[in-house]
Amino acid sequence: MTQTTPESTGTAPAPQGTLFLDGEAHAFQPGETILEVARRAGKTIPTLCHDPRLEPAGACRTCLVEIEGMRRLMPSCAMPATEGARVTLESARIDRHRKSLLGLYLTDHPEAETVAARRRPNLLLDMAERYEAPTDWPKMAPLRASRSGDTNPYIDFDAAACILCARCTRYCDEVESVSAISLAERAAQTTIATADSRSLLDTTCEMCGGCIDTCPTGAMAEKRPITLGAKHEQELTKVRTTCNFCGVGCQLDLNIDPEADAGRGRIVKVTSPPVGTTTNDGNLCVKGRFAYEFVHHNERLTEPLVRDEQGQLVPATWEEALARIAEGFGRVKERHGADSLAFVSSSRCTVEENYLVQKIARASMGTNNVHQCAAT
């Protein structure tokens, strides 16, 4: 990688500034928000509507801080760090604010047992417990409409568990540019909707499931683990792996129920690694997130098969199978010439694997007829 120096590009390095968090000086880079500076400094500021991939919304109000000279509490997620700003992250006022805000959220949120059925983490309930929010305020039945008739196979929306942080709709707009869902209605009826409340299958939705990944309360959740009665995500074992559907190399977490299938374990769902930790930044596509059922499919090939003299497929060793292929290819080349052969590699191959495919084609078979199925 080449290093660009400020001299070589002609731009001066952006000056860094200093602000004060609870009295301590902290350096910041231009463009950083107070939240970013604070988190980098190891401070805890609660957030629900924040996702580093999205423009700040300042809507959930959990991250409010005091800034000297400003009368109102301000959202740290949206406030740019400014030179010399004196920010208070912990005070009696902020503590009271968090408690009463979270208490208010709880009046409009289902009980813990109900949200557990979503099988997803619920940051709101965790946060309410951490900040000792009042839990005895009268509950109100949510007025938000779900899409009960949505027969799509993957994404389930339970409006009752929704806190309207709009991470899902902003993700759909800002990261995916798909805009299949939107905030709809208003006041207590505000909800997440598709146009005319149609099934996601009848919208621009690409089933990437990013709405599930970003949802802080499990209002958006994977449908199959719910309908199949799988264990809660907390009880599953996460195994980090590389998606093998294409060569991009997205990292994903297989969520495995270790006790299922007589102790052999079973993949229950796929989740995104935390944002900012992998090259795909938590983003996945429909295949990576939802197409894992082949792993446990009863027709899945788990060993090489070759045809016997009757033409029936029978198990074989890799050596036998590869020898059969080499023999067949060699016969074709001998009879019809090398250019009668062509090689097409799978889009599931990595760059290195594609390299090897063309090496077989060119070096051992002697043809340039080689292609990759994801190329257009």
Added chain:
Amino acid sequence: MQPPSPPADDRSEMPHEVQTAGGLRPGVSAEVARRTGVPEAHVYGTSSFFHLLADPDTKVRVCTGLSCQLAGSHELLAQAQASGLPAKGCSCLAACDAPPAVLRDRRVLTEVTPADVEAAAGDWRRLVAAHAPDEASERRWRGHVGPERSEEQPLAMDLLAEPDFTGAAFAQAGAWGVERLVEELKASGLQGRGGAGFPAHIKWNAVSNEAETTRYVVLNADEGEPGTFKDREVLLRRPDLVVEGLAIAAQAIGAQDIYLYLRGEFELPWRTIEAAIATFQGNGHGTDLRFHLHAGHGAYICGEETALLEALEGKRGMPRLKPPFPTQVGLWGKPTLIHNVETIACVPAIVRHGGAWFRDLGRTEPGTKLYCISGHVVRPGTYELPLGVTLDELVAAAGGYVGELKAFSPGGASSGFLPAEQRDLPLDYGNLAKAGSMLGSAGLVVLNQDANLRDAALEQLRFFSAESCGQCAPCRIGTRFLEEAVERRKRQGVGPEALDQVAEIAWQMNEGSICGLGQAAPLPLTSALQYFPEDFAEDAAR
């Protein structure tokens, strides 16, 4: 290179397209998405935000604002529904001076009687207000205004005077230039008349000093604060002042495009302002300026300036975070000068007579002010009086009290209630703020001895919970919580514990809400509890 402005993905016409297509019925989102290029989910999400688009089959909306309710609007609504009219209740229609008001499609009918509803016989097209004199429909919605201008009492807006399209103030302002103009505005002490009372000259100065040269002027004519109807009166009677004020503003800050956002129910004011623009420019004034009229579609929150900008851009009317303020990042991200109708209407007089003259019109604070008064008074209407008059003086202009004063709401629903003992407070920004209330839009509602403040507060809470944009939890959940708490308290056998959380949730709403709606929404309840605890007792009138 500067991005084109409005930008290439301008979607400001989208809500209008939905209206033209007959409102949000199945398939309309897809059709409008095809026509405008706006994603279908956004068409749906935005249209469902605005009542007039979301619910096209409700053709009759009966105002449930406090003044209309005092005039029997709840009974009228029940009668309308029983008669088969497609009717629902709605938020304040800015016709508190001629209650009860009914919206038929997008036309406001005033002083609608049970006989009118009966005569319609279930057909909304036949619903008319029989009292309306048979003259030009524009005149029908004019209410009482006063007083007459006199030597002793000069007026800045003078609603009874004939419109003046000479463009003299516009020419004078052009000769002055922006610096002198801002100086005069500063000298005038003009405060924003929409409710916040922010000094006008600071905004003009801020926009003028922005590096970005594409700038906009926006008129906030989304008058919806319950109890307020002064902007309607200005638009109907003196649209010349509004057009000239806007032209002066645009010329001063170097804007070419002026956007006028009128609430969707202002069908008649729309016509007067449209005609006034044509006359003004027809006389050769400001012919290089472009006036753009935009109709709202039924959402109180769009009177909040940043929600208005969002709505103007064709989005859901959800307030933005401030800072940045519209003077820096406004319409389509450009510096924007946004003013209420009345604020803009004061500008021509300030230019003609000078800032000092305007300042001296006021008593405790600068200028005259349009006070709207309704409820239990003889002649509800709009009265231009020196800023800082007392309630008794204002009510004297309105013909006196009906019954005995019990309480009053000094500045719309957002200002809460004050008891009769505070009748001597100067009705201005500073004194009312000190009293824990606000002048707001100066939409005063007077309640007499027959009123129950628990019920009055409940009406205001219903209004706020229906009009919350839903963006932030303190307001979305808090307004509903308070409404339900008072409803619980009203139930037989429920004690004061029903209101146990009110103080803490009111505190939270004030601290935590993004915009003024949520911050102010608890005030009707907390002030009613403070001054009229006896109205919340078990045996209070139900």
